[in-house]
Amino acid sequence: MGGLFSSLNNSVEALRAIESALAVTQNNVSNANTPGYARQVAQLESQSFNLSTGMGGGVQYGGTQSTQNEYLNQAVRTQLSAQGYFTGEANALASIQSLFDVSGQSGVTGSLNSLFQSFSAWAATPNNTTAQAVLSQAQTVAQSFQSASASLSQVTNSVNQQISSNVNQINSLTAAIQQANLEIQKNTTPDAGLDANLHATLESLSQIADITVSFAPNGTATVLLGGQTPLVIGSQQYTIQANFSGTGTPTIPNATPDARILDASGQDITSHISQGSLGGLLNVRNTVLPSLQGDGQQQGALNQLAQQVADRVNSILTSAQTTGGQAGSPLFTYNAASPAGIAQTLALDPNITAAKLAPVNPGPPVVSNGAALQLAGLGSSTNPADQIAGQTILQFLSSMATQAGQSASDAQTGSNLHAQLLAQSRNLQTQVSGVSLDAEAAQVLQLQQGYQAASKMVSVINTLADALLNM
Amino acid sequence: MTSPQESALEICQRAENMLREIQSGELVPGTQMLAQWETELGQVAALLEATHGSMTEECKPRNNPALRQVLLGIRYRAGLLKLQFQHGSNYCMGLLQLRMGTGYSAEGLPVLIPTEARSSFEG
Numbered sequence: 028m029g030g031l032f033s034s035l036n037n038s039v040e041a042l043r044a045i046e047s048a049l050a051v052t053q054n055n056v057s058n059a060n061t062p063g064y065a066r067q068v069a070q071l072e073s074q075s076f077n078l079s080t081g082m083g084g085g086v087q088y089g090g091t092q093s094t095q096n097e098y099l100n101q102a103v104r105t106q107l108s109a110q111g112y113f114t115g116e117a118n119a120l121a122s123i124q125s126l127f128d129v130s131g132q133s134g135v136t137g138s139l140n141s142l143f144q145s146f147s148a149w150a151a152t153p154n155n156t157t158a159q160a161v162l163s164q165a166q167t168v169a170q171s172f173q174s175a176s177a178s179l180s181q182v183t184n185s186v187n188q189q190i191s192s193n194v195n196q197i198n199s200l201t202a203a204i205q206q207a208n209l210e211i212q213k214n215t216t217p218d219a220g221l222d223a224n225l226h227a228t229l230e231s232l233s234q235i236a237d238i239t240v241s242f243a244p245n246g247t248a249t250v251l252l253g254g255q256t257p258l259v260i261g262s263q264q265y266t267i268q269a270n271f272s273g274t275g276t277p278t279i280p281n282a283t284p285d286a287r288i289l290d291a292s293g294q295d296i297t298s299h300i301s302q303g304s305l306g307g308l309l310n311v312r313n314t315v316l317p318s319l320q321g322d323g324q325q326q327g328a329l330n331q332l333a334q335q336v337a338d339r340v341n342s343i344l345t346s347a348q349t350t351g352g353q354a355g356s357p358l359f360t361y362n363a364a365s366p367a368g369i370a371q372t373l374a375l376d377p378n379i380t381a382a383k384l385a386p387v388n389p390g391p392p393v394v395s396n397g398a399a400l401q402l403a404g405l406g407s408s409t410n411p412a413d414q415i416a417g418q419t420i421l422q423f424l425s426s427m428a429t430q431a432g433q434s435a436s437d438a439q440t441g442s443n444l445h446a447q448l449l450a451q452s453r454n455l456q457t458q459v460s461g462v463s464l465d466a467e468a469a470q471v472l473q474l475q476q477g478y479q480a481a482s483k484m485v486s487v488i489n490t491l492a493d494a495l496l497n498m
Numbered sequence: 499m500t501s502p503q504e505s506a507l508e509i510c511q512r513a514e515n516m517l518r519e520i521q522s523g524e525l526v527p528g529t530q531m532l533a534q535w536e537t538e539l540g541q542v543a544a545l546l547e548a549t550h551g552s553m554t555e556e557c558k559p560r561n562n563p564a565l566r567q568v569l570l571g572i573r574y575r576a577g578l579l580k581l582q583f584q585h586g587s588n589y590c591m592g593l594l595q596l597r598m599g600t601g602y603s604a605e606g607l608p609v610l611i612p613t614e615a616r617s618s619f620e621g
Contacts, residue, residue, distance in 0.1 A: 049589065049590070049593060052593070053593065056598060464598055467598070468594060468598045470529070471590050471593055471594055471598070472590070472594065473529050474528075474529055474532065474586070474590050475586075475587050475590030475591055475594070477529055477532030477533065477536070478532060478583045478584075478586035478587035478590065479583075479587045480532070480536050481532055481535050481536050481539060481579075481583045482580055482583035482584050482587060484536055484539035484540060484543065485539060485576050485579045485580040485583060486580065487539075487543050488517075488539060488542055488543050488546060488572070488576045489573060489576045489577065489580065491543060491546040491547060491550065492546060492569050492572045492573040492576060493573065494550060495510075495546065495549065495550055495553070495559060495569050496559050496566065496569050496570070496573070498550075498553055498558045498559060498560070
C-alpha cells in the first residue's frame with residue numbers, strides 16, 4: 028500500500044510541477060505591458076551522465092534569470108536624458124519665441140518700426156499733429172518694452188516653478204529607488220516585479236536629469252547625478268533642492284539671480300546637471316533668459332536695446348532746437364540705477380510735450396528738420412554711436428528675435444532627433460529584454476505538443492501491457 | 499535492447515523501472531525533458547513488443563504470477579503517466595486560451611490575441 032500511496036503522491040507532485048514549470052511563462056505574459064519588466068527565462072542545468080554510477084543525465088530546473096541588459100538600459104536612459112533636455116528647453120523657449128515677432132508687425136519690433144516711421148513723417152512735416160504722433164508711438168514703444176520685460180519675468184517664474192517641480196520629482200523618484208533598494212536587500216531571491224519597478228523608476232528619473240547608475244552584487248542601485256553627486260547609495264537617499272535667491276554680490280544690481288541646484292550639504296551642483304528636462308530648463312533659466320533680460324553678470328539684450336534707443340533719441344533731441352528756437356527735451360526716461368531693469372522702467376519723460384520736441388539741427392548750417400531726419404534714420408544708422416555691439420538698432424533687434432526663434436527651433440529639432448534615437452535604443456532593448464506574447468505562446472504550444480506526444484506513447488505502452496496480460 | 503540471457507520478467511522489470519524514472523522526472527518538466535521522455539517511452543514500448551514476440555508458453559503471465567504482477571505495475575504506472583501528460587497538455591491549452599487567447603477556433607485550437615510583440619519596454 029505504501030508503494031501505491033507513494034506513487035500517487037508522486038503523481039500529484041508531478042501535476043503541480045507542470046503548473047510551476049509554466050510559472051515563468053505566466054509571469055512573462057502577465058507583465059507583457061508592465062513598464063521596465065524584463066523577460067524572465069527558466070534556466071535548465073544539465074545533469075551528469077554516467078550509467079555505471081547510476082547518473083542518467085538529462086536536465087533539471089536551475090531557477091529563473093532576468094534578461095535585463097544594463098548596457099542597453101543605460102543607452103535608453105542616455106537618450107531619455109537627451110530628449111528630456113531638448114523637450115524641457117523647447118517648452119520654455121516656445122513662450123519666449125512668441126514675445127519677439129520676426130515679421131515686425133507687433134511687440135517691440137513693431138512699435139520701434141512705427142516710431143521710426145512717425146519720426147520720418149514728423150521730419151517731412153514738422154507740425155503739432157506729426158509731433159503728437161511721435162509722442163503716441165514713443166508711448167507704445169515704452170509699453171512694448173515694459174510688456175516684453177514683464178513677459179520675460181513671467182516666463183522666468185514659470186521656469187522657476189518647473190525647476191522646483193523637477194527637483195521635487197527627482198527627490199520623490201530617488202525615495203522610491205531607496206525603498207526598492209531596501210526591499211532588494213531584504214529579499215533572498217530576485218524579484219522580477221521589484222526589478223521592473225526599479226528600472227521603470229530609473230527611466231523616469233533619467234528623463235529629468237542625467238544620471239549614472241551602477242548595481243551592487245546584491246542588486247541594489249547606486250544613482251549619481253551628472254556622474255558626481257550621489258542621489259541614492261544603497262539604503263541612503265540624498266535630496267537636492269532648488270534655490271533662486273542668488274549668492275554673493277552681483278555685478279549688475281537688482282537683477283534676477285540665476286537658479287541654482289544645491290545638494291544635501293548645500294553645495295552648488297548646478298553645473299553637474301547638463302541633461303534631462305532639468306538640464307534644459309536650467310539652460311533656459313541661466314543662459315537664454317539672462318541673455319535677454321539680464322542677471323547679476325550681464326545687462327541683457329532687451330535692456331541694452333531699450334537703453335540705446337532711449338539714450339540716442341534723447342541725445343539727438345536734447346542737442347536740437349524746437350521750431351521756436353528753444354533747446355529740445357528728452358523723450359524717454361528710465362531707472363539708470365538698475366541696468367537690468369531698463370526695459371521694465373522705460374517710459375515717456377513726464378515733461379515732454381509735442382511743442383518741446385525739437386526737429387531743428389542748429390548746425391551750422393541750420394537744418395529745419397535735421398534732428399527729425401536723424402531720428403528717422405536712427406534704426407539703420409551705421410554711426411558707431413548709434414550701434415549696439417557693432418550692429419544697427421534694427422539689426423540688433425532682428426538678431427535678438429532670430430536668436431530666440433532659432434534656439435526654440437534647435438530645441439525642437441534636438442527633441443525630434445533624440446526621439447528617433449530613443450526609439451532605436453528602445454527597439455534594441457525590447458528585442459533583448461521585452462516580453463513577446465507570440466514567443467511565449469509558441470513556447471507553451473511546444474510544451475503542449477510534447478505532452479500530447481508523450482501521452483500517445485503511453486497509450487501504446489498501455490495497449491502492449493494489456494496484450495501481454497491477456498496472453 | 500534485450501540480451502538473450504534476459505528473461506521476460508527481467509525485461510518487464512526494466513521497463514517498469516524506466517516508467518518509474520520518467521514519472522519522478524516529471525517533477526521538472528520542460529520541452530527538452532519531454533523530448534527525452536518520449537524517446538524513453540519509445541524504448542519501453544520496444545521492450546514490451548520484444549517480450550510479446552518472444553514469449554514462451556511457460557513464461558506467459560497466466561502461468562507466471564511474478565511477471566503478471568510486474569505487468570500490472572506497468573499498466574498502473576502507464577495510467578498515471580497518461581493522466582499526468584493529459585493534465586500537462588490541457589493545462590497548456592487552457593493557459594493559451596485564458597491568458598493569450600480570445601477563444602477556440604472551429605478546430606478546437608486557441609485563437610490568440612493579435613499582439614504587438616515585446617511591449618513591456620515600449621514606453
